[in-house]
Amino acid sequence: MNKLVFSWPNGKSGALTTSWDDGNIHDRRLVSIFNKYGIKGTWNLNSGFLDSKVKEGTRKKYLSSKEIKSLFKGHEVAVHTVTHPSLWRSSDSMILSEVVEDRKNLERLTGYPVRGMALPNGGPNDERVKNVLRAAGILHCRPTARGENFELPLDFMYWPVTCHQADDFFSLWEKFMNKSNPDKLFYLWGHSYEFPRDNNWERMEEFGKLTGKKGNIWYATNMEIYNYVTAWRSLSSSVEMTQVENRSGVTVWFKAAGELKKVGPGKILRL
Numbered sequence: 329m330n331k332l333v334f335s336w337p338n339g340k341s342g343a344l345t346t347s348w349d350d351g352n353i354h355d356r357r358l359v360s361i362f363n364k365y366g367i368k369g370t371w372n373l374n375s376g377f378l379d380s381k382v383k384e385g386t387r388k389k390y391l392s393s394k395e396i397k398s399l400f401k402g403h404e405v406a407v408h409t410v411t412h413p414s415l416w417r418s419s420d421s422m423i424l425s426e427v428v429e430d431r432k433n434l435e436r437l438t439g440y441p442v443r444g445m446a447l448p449n450g451g452p453n454d455e456r457v458k459n460v461l462r463a464a465g466i467l468h469c470r471p472t473a474r475g476e477n478f479e480l481p482l483d484f485m486y487w488p489v490t491c492h493q494a495d496d497f498f499s500l501w502e503k504f505m506n507k508s509n510p511d512k513l514f515y516l517w518g519h520s521y522e523f524p525r526d527n528n529w530e531r532m533e534e535f536g537k538l539t540g541k542k543g544n545i546w547y548a549t550n551m552e553i554y555n556y557v558t559a560w561r562s563l564s565s566s567v568e569m570t571q572v573e574n575r576s577g578v579t580v581w582f583k584a585a586g587e588l589k590k591v592g593p594g595k596i597l598r599l
């Protein structure tokens with residue numbers, strides 16, 4: 329029997345993804361840093377706060393709806409609900425309205441299906457909340473919990489991060505680079521407004537220099553990771569693993585007997 333071992337696209341040894349909440353104007357600077365270093369982000373927006381006029385000097389100033397599509401080109405826009413309620417304190421109907429309405433608003437702005445999410449105010453994501461989110465069409469959902477590890481989530485509806493922007497991500501990155509599991513993922517989250525608040529934008533520049541543009545790292549949005557990993561997990565094989573069918577819409581890579589193989593969308597590979 330053949331043994332198939334996970335591989336990131338093109339045989340890369342690890343993946344980096346990031347996630348940022350609330351749709352603050354400081355996202356503009358963060359996006360430009362990421363674009364400089366080739367890092368991708370998922371931007372979780374409250375559509376009810378876009379275009380809101382907030383007086384100068386307060387930390388929360390929101391993006392305008394007109395800029396969403398061009399600002400986040402090459403990145404992913406995702407749901408953070410319309411008005412940022414704590415979901416564990418909300419009724420099923422309220423969660424459904426908040427999520428579906430946010431999806432609808434953001435889909436109008438971006439022009440693509442918006443099916444990722446970050447939980448407003450973090451909090452527990454129990455089966456009740458998860459079921460409503462699934463019914464609302466959500467595919468991946470991030471709490472604020474962090475594991476300081478580099479594992480893929482077992483359940484994408486509760487996808488803990490590696491660390492927050494205020495954590496020591498430099499030493500975590502060093503640990504990450506020394507890890508040998510083939511499916512290792514580094515996942516950073518935060519709020520762009522924390523950089524001006526804490527006067528430490530240079531941390532993100534340093535992070536970009538340290539982690540960006542590495543030939544052996546795959547830089548992906550949350551949804552790209554979700555699509556790839558679910559496609560990998562769904563590879564359909566014969567019992568002897570001599571035929572591998574990829575029923576997904578993305579090319580999937582794996583190693584068999586130490587050799588890197590790929591199987592295109594809708595294709596069958598014979599080993």
Ligand SMILES: [Zn+2]
Nearest residue numbers: 349350448449
């Ligand atoms: Zn938030």
